[in-house]
Amino acid sequence: MASDKNSALREKAEKLAKENSFNISTLSNDDIKKIIHNLEVHKIELEMQNEELKQIYRDLEEERLKFADLYNHAPLGYITINQKQKITQVNETLTEMLGIKKSNILDNSFTNFIHWDDRDIFYLFMLQTHKKNDKHSCQLRLIVSTNRHIYVNLEAKIKNNDDIRISITDINTLIAAQKKAEESERLKTAFLANMSHEIRAPMNGILGFSDLLKNPKLNNNEQQKYISIIERSGARMLNIINDIIDISKIESGTTQVKMKEVNINHQLDYIFTFFKAEAENSELDLVLKNSLTEKEAVIITDGEKIYAILNNLVKNAIKYTNKGSIEIGCAQKGHYIEFFVKDTGIGISKDHLTSVFERFIQADINDTKVRQGAGLGLAISKAYVEMLNGKLWVESEIGIGSTFYFNLPSQINEKPRPESETKVNLITQENLPYNLKILIAEDDEISETLISIHLNPIAKEILKAKTGKEAVEISHKNSDIDIIMMDVQMPVMSGLEATRQIREYNKKVIIIAQTAFGLSGDKEKSIAAGCNDYISKPIKKDELLALVQKYFKN
Numbered sequence: 001m002a003s004d005k006n007s008a009l010r011e012k013a014e015k016l017a018k019e020n021s022f023n024i025s026t027l028s029n030d031d032i033k034k035i036i037h038n039l040e041v042h043k044i045e046l047e048m049q050n051e052e053l054k055q056i057y058r059d060l061e062e063e064r065l066k067f068a069d070l071y072n073h074a075p076l077g078y079i080t081i082n083q084k085q086k087i088t089q090v091n092e093t094l095t096e097m098l099g100i101k102k103s104n105i106l107d108n109s110f111t112n113f114i115h116w117d118d119r120d121i122f123y124l125f126m127l128q129t130h131k132k133n134d135k136h137s138c139q140l141r142l143i144v145s146t147n148r149h150i151y152v153n154l155e156a157k158i159k160n161n162d163d164i165r166i167s168i169t170d171i172n173t174l175i176a177a178q179k180k181a182e183e184s185e186r187l188k189t190a191f192l193a194n195m196s197h198e199i200r201a202p203m204n205g206i207l208g209f210s211d212l213l214k215n216p217k218l219n220n221n222e223q224q225k226y227i228s229i230i231e232r233s234g235a236r237m238l239n240i241i242n243d244i245i246d247i248s249k250i251e252s253g254t255t256q257v258k259m260k261e262v263n264i265n266h267q268l269d270y271i272f273t274f275f276k277a278e279a280e281n282s283e284l285d286l287v288l289k290n291s292l293t294e295k296e297a298v299i300i301t302d303g304e305k306i307y308a309i310l311n312n313l314v315k316n317a318i319k320y321t322n323k324g325s326i327e328i329g330c331a332q333k334g335h336y337i338e339f340f341v342k343d344t345g346i347g348i349s350k351d352h353l354t355s356v357f358e359r360f361i362q363a364d365i366n367d368t369k370v371r372q373g374a375g376l377g378l379a380i381s382k383a384y385v386e387m388l389n390g391k392l393w394v395e396s397e398i399g400i401g402s403t404f405y406f407n408l409p410s411q412i413n414e415k416p417r418p419e420s421e422t423k424v425n426l427i428t429q430e431n432l433p434y435n436l437k438i439l440i441a442e443d444d445e446i447s448e449t450l451i452s453i454h455l456n457p458i459a460k461e462i463l464k465a466k467t468g469k470e471a472v473e474i475s476h477k478n479s480d481i482d483i484i485m486m487d488v489q490m491p492v493m494s495g496l497e498a499t500r501q502i503r504e505y506n507k508k509v510i511i512i513a514q515t516a517f518g519l520s521g522d523k524e525k526s527i528a529a530g531c532n533d534y535i536s537k538p539i540k541k542d543e544l545l546a547l548v549q550k551y552f553k554n
Contacts, residue, residue, distance in 0.1 A: 099145030205233030468493030
């Protein structure tokens with residue numbers, strides 16, 4: 001058996017020796033075994049290296065495809081020409097730039113695509129490229145498919161094989177991009193300057209007149225005048241903040257559309273009533289023109305966004321109208337309801353009829369009278385109208401006035417019903433609830449103080465919590481609490497989580513969420529967490545007391 005094994009070993013060794021060109025006639029069996037082992041190990045190593053090489057090739061091929069895709073769709077046009085001036089490579093960008101098929105470009109002389117008056121420029125350009133053996137550039141005209149020409153910038157570099165790679169940039173595109181960048185920078189600078197003014201002005205009113213109120217010698221008329229200025233400054237500041245929040249949500253795509261039944265007649269009546277006093281103070285006639293029947297007036301849409309659109313348009317009309325009148329209204333037009341806000345104001349030049357809907361454009365419009373506002377209202381309105389599948393446009397004439405129109409689909413219902421949101425009626429002193437045990441969960445000291453002052457007349461006891469966790473602990477120890485004012489955003493534990501935990505052991509206590517309206521759907525989240533109702537900041541006394549009365553009848 002040993003002889004047979006040795007014979008097989010010799011036979012295998014002779015075969016390997018023949019394949020690898022060495023002589024085994026003088027080798028012992030042990031030497032032969034070592035050689036066979038080493039050869040087999042070497043064979044395995046070669047196979048492994050071969051797999052590694054294959055993987056490297058696959059990686060290189062993947063990178064080549066990526067590069068080819070980048071090359072073809074680069075913002076610049078690229079060609080490669082050989083020493084005979086023939087085009088050997090061209091990317092998709094250049095074919096689109098010229099409007100000529102790739103097959104009609106390859107193997108042609110590049111000079112065929114150069115304007116005949118500029119070919120001397122190209123020859124000199126090529127001569128300098130070869131001479132300097134470095135990047136070189138020039139400007140000339142290329143002939144495009146429509147027998148027009150375009151001005152381009154060429155940059156060339158010699159490759160290792162002496163071919164020349166040329167990058168081609170459409171100068172018109174460069175100029176347009178530069179103008180757009182300059183325009184964006186100019187508008188941004190104008191906006192920042194305007195925003196600085198818009199924020200500082202009301203802050204100056206709030207801080208300055210708050211300081212003046214400290215004077216003990218002020219009479220009652222002076223005090224009331226200063227308080228009125230502080231209130232108006234605060235409202236102006238709130239409008240600026242709301243606009244910035246709204247435009248940020250639009251830009252980030254987080255604005256939600258909530259479709260429900262809305263009575264357009266009610267919306268217009270509310271807007272008319274809301275702005276009537278302001279218009280009269282500006283010595284303007286405010287007129288409501290509405291031809292919708294009650295049946296036509298009830299549609300499925302987002303009522304809050306319609307209110308925001310009309311609010312922005314009417315505010316703008318009052319702002320830019322020095323004398324005359326403002327009309328608001330709507331009418332049925334086919335399958336759409338068409339709204340309008342018409343003024344006899346300063347008007348808009350033809351150059352700005354489209355740009356007025358862009359962000360911050362107000363900051364860049366020359367006007368002899370300084371106007372308040374961040375320049376975001378029309379941009380917000382346009383975005384909201386488009387979200388509701390409508391269209392917003394303007395007709396205007398300088399010195400005559402402007403009319404802003406927008407339309408919305410009129411999905412009419414056979415049986416109109418009132419808007420689904422409950423309106424809280426303002427209260428009188430006679431029907432206020434009293435002797436309530438109240439917990440105010442609020443981490444902001446100023447907000448907590450303000451709510452305490454508002455609720456103190458109707459409270460027998462007011463408890464306070466600075467965190468959501470404290471609110472849970474206090475309410476657990478005081479099961480007789482009537483109402484909890486729960487701030488949504490609090491440290492340690494959020495107001496929403498605190499509400500969920502309180503609801504595990506107390507289903508009866510009335511919980512009112514204090515929300516920053518419009519932020520991350522606070523209202524909807526509050527109700528889902530177990531709150532009975534909500535009130536938006538800044539909190540107004542009458543609205544707060546009316547909301548309390550809604551749940552506690554005297």
